[in-house]
Amino acid sequence: MRLMLVVGARPQIIKSAPIIREAQKHDEIELQFVHTGQHYDFEMSKIFLDEMMLPEPLANLGVGSGTHAWQTGNMMVELEKTMIAHKPDVVMVPGDTNSTLAGAIVAAKLHLPVAHVEAGARSYDMGMPEEVNRRLTDHSSSLLFAPTKNCAKNLGLEGFPKKAVKVSGDSMYDALLQHASAASRNDILGKLGLRSEEYATLTLHRPENVDDSRILGRMVKAIMSLKLTTVFPVHPRTRQRLAENSLLARIQENAHIKLTDPLGYHEMLQLTKHSRMVFTDSGGLQKEAFWLHTPCVTLRERTEWIETTELHANVVVGSSPEKIRRAAARNTETSEIKTKLRKIKNPFGDGHASQRIISEILKSR
Numbered sequence: 001m002r003l004m005l006v007v008g009a010r011p012q013i014i015k016s017a018p019i020i021r022e023a024q025k026h027d028e029i030e031l032q033f034v035h036t037g038q039h040y041d042f043e044m045s046k047i048f049l050d051e052m053m054l055p056e057p058l059a060n061l062g063v064g065s066g067t068h069a070w071q072t073g074n075m076m077v078e079l080e081k082t083m084i085a086h087k088p089d090v091v092m093v094p095g096d097t098n099s100t101l102a103g104a105i106v107a108a109k110l111h112l113p114v115a116h117v118e119a120g121a122r123s124y125d126m127g128m129p130e131e132v133n134r135r136l137t138d139h140s141s142s143l144l145f146a147p148t149k150n151c152a153k154n155l156g157l158e159g160f161p162k163k164a165v166k167v168s169g170d171s172m173y174d175a176l177l178q179h180a181s182a183a184s185r186n187d188i189l190g191k192l193g194l195r196s197e198e199y200a201t202l203t204l205h206r207p208e209n210v211d212d213s214r215i216l217g218r219m220v221k222a223i224m225s226l227k228l229t230t231v232f233p234v235h236p237r238t239r240q241r242l243a244e245n246s247l248l249a250r251i252q253e254n255a256h257i258k259l260t261d262p263l264g265y266h267e268m269l270q271l272t273k274h275s276r277m278v279f280t281d282s283g284g285l286q287k288e289a290f291w292l293h294t295p296c297v298t299l300r301e302r303t304e305w306i307e308t309t310e311l312h313a314n315v316v317v318g319s320s321p322e323k324i325r326r327a328a329a330r331n332t333e334t335s336e337i338k339t340k341l342r343k344i345k346n347p348f349g350d351g352h353a354s355q356r357i358i359s360e361i362l363k364s365r
C-alpha cells in the first residue's frame with residue numbers, strides 16, 4: 001500500500017512523527033512523505049525532522065509563504081503533480097493548516113481516499129483560517145481519525161456516517177510520550193537561567209491576534225504588567241509584526257520577558273513542563289500544557305480543545321488585560337494546581353493513536 005503523508009507546518013511534523021514510525025514497522029506500507037515547504041526556516045521545520053529522527057521527505061515542494069489563496073493554490077498545483085507521479089493508494093493529511101487543506105482537496109479531486117488525522121476539532125469560529133481548513137478537510141475525507149470522543153460527536157452533528165469516523169486518540173500525545181525522556185534531558189532551563197515553576201511561557205502566532213496591532217499590543221502589555229519572568233519564543237510572523245509596531249524594542253528592554261527564537265520540540269516540552277503557566281494562542285500547546293500538568297491561559301476568543309477547558313485545566317481569556325491578569329493570579333499555587341491536574345483522566349487517548357490509525361489504514365484497503 002502506498003501511503004502518502006502530506007505535511008508542511010511545524011505542528012504537522014510533530015503529530016506525524018509517531019504515525020511515520022508506526023508505518024515504518026509494516027513492510028506492506030510504502031510511505032510517501034511529502035513536505036509542501038509551507039514552513040522552510042530551519043527552526044520551523046528541519047529541526048523537528050532531526051529531533052524526531054524522521055526520514056528526509058520524498059519531495060519538498062518548496063511553496064513557502066504567501067496569501068492564503070496563493071499559498072494553498074501553489075501547493076495544490078505541486079501536490080497534483082506529486083500525486084499523479086507517485087500514485088498513492090491513500091493520502092493522509094494531519095491537522096488544520098493550508099497544507100492539510102491543499103492535500104485533501106487535490107486527493108479528493110483525483111478520487112483518492114483521504115484520511116484526516118485530528119478530524120472533528122471545532123472552534124465554531126470561521127474567522128480562524130484553521131477552522132475553515134479543518135471543516136473543508138473533514139468534508140473531503142473518507143476516513144476521519146478523531147482524537148477525542150467530543151471531536152467524533154462534532155462530526156456526527158455534521159452528518160458523517162459512523163463507519164467513517166474512528167476515535168483514535170491524539171497522535172500528538174503519542175509524540176509527547178515517545179519524546180518525554182529525551183525532552184527531560186535537555187538543558188533549556190539552565191540555558192535561559194530559569195528555575196522550575198518560577199516563570200511562565202508565552203507563544204503567539206495566530207493571525208487574528210498578531211496581525212491586529214491593537215490586540216497584539218494589549219496582550220503583550222498585559223503580560224509585561226504581571227512582572228513575572230516569561231519566556232517568549234517568537235514565531236517569525238509575530239517577530240515581523242512586533243517589529244512593525246515598535247513593540248519588539250519595548251519587549252527587549254523589559255526585564256521580565258525573555259525573548260528567544262522558535263525552540264525545538266524537546267526544549268519546548270521541557271520549558272512547558274516546568275512553567276508555572278502557559279499563555280498561548282496555539283492549539284497544540286494547549287494540549288501539551290494539559291498533558292504536562294501545566295495550567296494554560298488561552299489568548300483567543302474560542303478554542304477547539306474544549307476538553308481542556310471543561311476539565312478546568314485551561315481558561316480562554318481572549319485579549320482582555322483584566323482576564324489575563326485574573327487568570328494569572330489564579331495560577332500562583334503552582335504545586336497544588338499541578339497535583340490536581342495530574343489526577344485528571346486524559347480524554348486524548350492512551351498514547352497508541354498511531355497504531356490505531358495505521359491499523360485502520362491497512363484495513364481500509
Ligand code: UD1
Nearest residue numbers: 009010011038039040041044065066097098129130236237
Ligand atoms: C501555520 C498554520 C497554523 C499553525 C502554524 C504553526 C495555516 C493557515 N496556519 O501558521 O495553523 O498553527 O503554522 O506554526 O496553515 N515564516 C517564516 N519562516 C517560516 C515559515 C513562516 O519566516 O519557515 C513567516 C512568513 O513571514 C510567513 C508567516 O511566517 O508569511 C506565516 O507563515 P504561514 O505558513 O503562512 O502561517 P503560520 O502563521 O506559520
